[in-house]
Structures are given as structure tokens and as C-alpha cells.
Amino acid sequence: MNNSKLRAAVVGSTGYGGVELIRLLQSHPHVTVTSVISSSSAGSPIAEGFPHLREIRTDLLDGIDVELVRSKADVVFLATPHGVSMKLAPDFLAAGMKVIDLSGDFRLKSGDVYREWYKHEPAAQAEVDRAVYGLSEVYGAQVYGADFISNPGCFSTAALLGLYPAVKAGWINPDSIIIDAKSGVSGAGRGLNLSAHFSEINENFKAYKLNKHQHTPEIEQVLSEAAGRPVITTFTTHLVPMTRGIMCTIYAAQNENRDTAQFVDLYRRFYEGRRFVRVHPAGHWPATKQVYGSNYCDIGFSTDDRTGRITIISVIDNLVKGAAGQAIQNLNLLMNWDETLGLQFTPVYP
Ligand SMILES: NC(=O)C1=CN([C@@H]2O[C@H](COP(=O)(O)OP(=O)(O)OC[C@H]3O[C@@H](n4cnc5c(N)ncnc54)[C@H](OP(=O)(O)O)[C@@H]3O)[C@@H](O)[C@H]2O)C=CC1
Numbered sequence: 001m002n003n004s005k006l007r008a009a010v011v012g013s014t015g016y017g018g019v020e021l022i023r024l025l026q027s028h029p030h031v032t033v034t035s036v037i038s039s040s041s042a043g044s045p046i047a048e049g050f051p052h053l054r055e056i057r058t059d060l061l062d063g064i065d066v067e068l069v070r071s072k073a074d075v076v077f078l079a080t081p082h083g084v085s086m087k088l089a090p091d092f093l094a095a096g097m098k099v100i101d102l103s104g105d106f107r108l109k110s111g112d113v114y115r116e117w118y119k120h121e122p123a124a125q126a127e128v129d130r131a132v133y134g135l136s137e138v139y140g141a142q143v144y145g146a147d148f149i150s151n152p153g154c155f156s157t158a159a160l161l162g163l164y165p166a167v168k169a170g171w172i173n174p175d176s177i178i179i180d181a182k183s184g185v186s187g188a189g190r191g192l193n194l195s196a197h198f199s200e201i202n203e204n205f206k207a208y209k210l211n212k213h214q215h216t217p218e219i220e221q222v223l224s225e226a227a228g229r230p231v232i233t234t235f236t237t238h239l240v241p242m243t244r245g246i247m248c249t250i251y252a253a254q255n256e257n258r259d260t261a262q263f264v265d266l267y268r269r270f271y272e273g274r275r276f277v278r279v280h281p282a283g284h285w286p287a288t289k290q291v292y293g294s295n296y297c298d299i300g301f302s303t304d305d306r307t308g309r310i311t312i313i314s315v316i317d318n319l320v321k322g323a324a325g326q327a328i329q330n331l332n333l334l335m336n337w338d339e340t341l342g343l344q345f346t347p348v349y350p
């Protein structure tokens with residue numbers, strides 16, 4: 001172990017988000033993963049369940065033991081389900097660790113809203129208030145120096161990066177927004193789940209959680225901040241037969257007719273200097289494959305003079321920019337490092 005590096009622990013190492021964190025952190029210049037943690041497989045070699053890590057990670061999985069983890073690491077990533085993170089985060093914070101949580105437990109600032117959408121009791125309000133919502137390109141300044149980050153949801157990341165500049169500028173009517181979202185199957189996690197069975201999802205395309213998806217209030221919370229008033233949206237999620245990737249196709253009414261080039265210019269100015277948002281020129285629209293395995297969010301537009309509407313396309317890799325990659329980007333921001341450290345890789349293509 002290199003003692004000059006920041007020591008990181010990953011809880012939920014046997015899940016897709018956790019194992020993606022391990023993959024990405026392997027090449028981070030300032031971080032070393034010193035503890036990979038599982039509540040169900042402690043004592044087993046991590047490479048046993050994940051042969052792609054053979055001869056790369058020879059360590060055994062640790063159990064959830066706050067004192068042990070504290071002795072081995074300075075920062076802990078919680079790649080655990082909602083309901084679980086809210087039980088773990090307070091102990092790691094009390095032990096003096098920096099915590100980056102990938103679940104939805106600390107994203108919603110209102111306990112009542114959390115209860116309504118997640119259907120169980122929220123985390124303690126003190127910890128919810130302490131958590132900084134880590135949509136890196138929007139709230140990066142608040143992430144710097146924080147000790148507790150709530151990483152955004154995968155759909156929320158794609159939808160919000162696609163919408164925030166236009167809502168903030170007052171160029172679109174927030175009440176008209178419709179977000180049509182599509183996700184690959186890894187978004188549902190590694191746990192067994194009937195809808196992820198090959199014969200259920202192969203050659204299939206289906207909508208789910210209509211008007212009930214837990215990312216709806218998260219998206220609305222941020223858009224309301226951008227608009228300066230309460231915003232509600234229509235948000236529909238679909239499962240598509242691919243492993244990684246999210247595409248949000250977003251429709252909204254413009255407040256006055258502008259052309260696509262003006263939106264390109266607005267977004268390029270908003271995201272200037274932010275390396276992970278790539279705004280496409282007029283006439284070019286992104287596809288999920290061009291961000292596969294990377295931390296990029298690619299955005300393209302088309303305005304329509306006939307309807308006065310704009311269509312915004314936003315794509316990410318759900319496991320990278322939608323989860324582990326943005327969590328590392330937030331760690332970089334929190335530590336006041338270059339936000340691209342450990343994330344400067346080219347998307348996998350084809
Ligand atoms: N998949 C995705 O694209 C995204 C996921 N997220 C969020 O990231 C988190 C992890 O998701 P993902 O990796 O996909 O999920 P997985 O189901 O693949 O993994 C979750 C992991 O959590 C661990 N876990 C489950 N129950 C407990 C418990 N009671 N105590 C401690 N650990 C537990 C499990 O590991 P073990 O049993 O070994 O302890 C499991 O491997 C979730 O909150 C998810 O919503 C966020 C954005 C995108």
C-alpha cells in the first residue's frame with residue numbers, strides 16, 4: 001500500500017456500483033482501495049465472485065465493522081441500497097470518515113417527500129441536511145471541502161444535466177417538461193430480479209414505475225431550485241435490452257422561439273471548463289454507445305419552429321457518470337483535486 005495515497009473503502013463491493021468503483025479506483029493516481037466490504041460474503045476473496053479482478057485484487061472481503069474500516073481507510077463509499085445507507089452513514093461519519101453515498105437515502109431534503117416516494121421512513125434530518133447533493137457540474141462548489149456527499153441517481157444525472165442550463169436561463173417553461181428515459185439492465189443492480197432475466201428483457205422494451213419513479217422528486221427538487229419556484233414534471237422510465245447506458249429524451253415548450261444553435265451556445269457557456277459534459281453541435285444527437293464505460297454526459301438539441309418545443313437528448317453510462325464515476329468526480333472535487341483524476345478514459349467503442 002502506498003501511504004501517501006488517500007485510503008478508500010467500498011461497502012457493497014459485490015454489487016454493480018461497488019465493483020465499478022473498484023475498477024475505476026484501480027487507476028486513480030491519488031487513491032488506493034484498502035478495504036472491499038460485503039455484508040454477506042466477508043472472508044471470501046473478492047476475485048472469487050468477480051473473475052475479471054483475478055490477479056488484480058487478491059484481497060479478501062471485509063465485513064461491516066466500523067472500527068476496522070476506520071483503521072484501514074479515510075473515505076468510505078456506500079454502494080448500498082436505499083434503507084441500508086441511512087443505517088451505515090451515521091456511524092462512519094461519527095468515526096470521522098468522509099462518506100460518499102450512492103443510494104437515494106440522502107438526496108431528498110424533505111422527509112415527507114422521501115416517505116411518499118420510497119415508501120419507508122427517511123434518514124434522520126440532521127444527516128440529510130449535512131449531505132451535499134453531488135451533481136458535480138452544478139453543485140461542485142458545495143462539494144469542495146464537504147465530508148458527506150449524496151451522489152445523484154442515474155436517471156436524475158442524465159435528466160438534470162440536460163435540463164438545468166435551460167431552466168436556469170428561463171428559456172423553457174418548467175411546467176411543460178416531459179422526460180422520456182431509457183436504461184440498460186445494469187441500472188437495476190446485480191440482485192436477482194425477474195425483469196432482468198434474459199428471456200424477459202431480450203428483444204423487449206418496456207415502461208415501468210409510471211408516475212411512481214423515485215427519481216421524480218429528486219429531479220423536481222433541483223429544477224425547482226433552478227426555476228426559483230416549485231416545478232413538477234412527467235418522467236417515464238423504460239428498460240431496454242442493453243447492459244449499460246441511459247438516454248433521456250426530453251421535451252419542453254420554449255418561452256420564446258430560439259434556434260438549436262442558441263441552445264448549443266447557452267450549454268457550452270454553462271458547462272465551460274467542465275470536461276465531462278460534451279455539448280453536440282446542431283444536427284448531431286448523442287447515442288449511449290458513445291459514452292459507454294466513460295464518465296461523459298453527451299447532450300444534443302433540436303428546436304422546432306412549428307411547435308415551439310425543444311427536444312434535448314442526454315446520454316450517460318449509468319454505472320459511471322450515473323454512479324461510480326460521478327462519485328469519484330465528487331471525491332476529486334471534495335479533495336480539491338482536478339475533477340478528472342482517475343476518470344480520463346475514452347469510451348469503449350464499439
Ligand atoms: N446500478 C446503477 O446503475 C446505479 C445504482 N445506484 C445506487 O447505488 C446503490 C448500489 O446499487 P447497485 O450496485 O446497482 O446494487 P446491487 O444490488 O448490484 O448491489 C448492492 C450491494 O449492497 C450490498 N447490500 C445489500 N444489503 C445490504 C445490507 N443490509 N447491508 C450492507 N450491504 C448490503 C450487497 O452486497 P453484500 O450482500 O455483499 O453486502 C450488494 O452487493 C443503490 O443504492 C443504487 O440505487 C445509483 C446509480 C446507478
Ligand SMILES: CC(=O)N[C@@H](CCC(=O)OP(=O)(O)O)C(=O)O
Pocket residue numbers: 082102103104152153154155183184185186187188189214215237239
Ligand atoms: C433499470 C433500473 O431499474 N434502474 C433503477 C435505478 C436505480 C438507481 O440508480 O436508483 P437509486 O440510486 O435512486 O436507488 C430504477 O429505475 O429504480
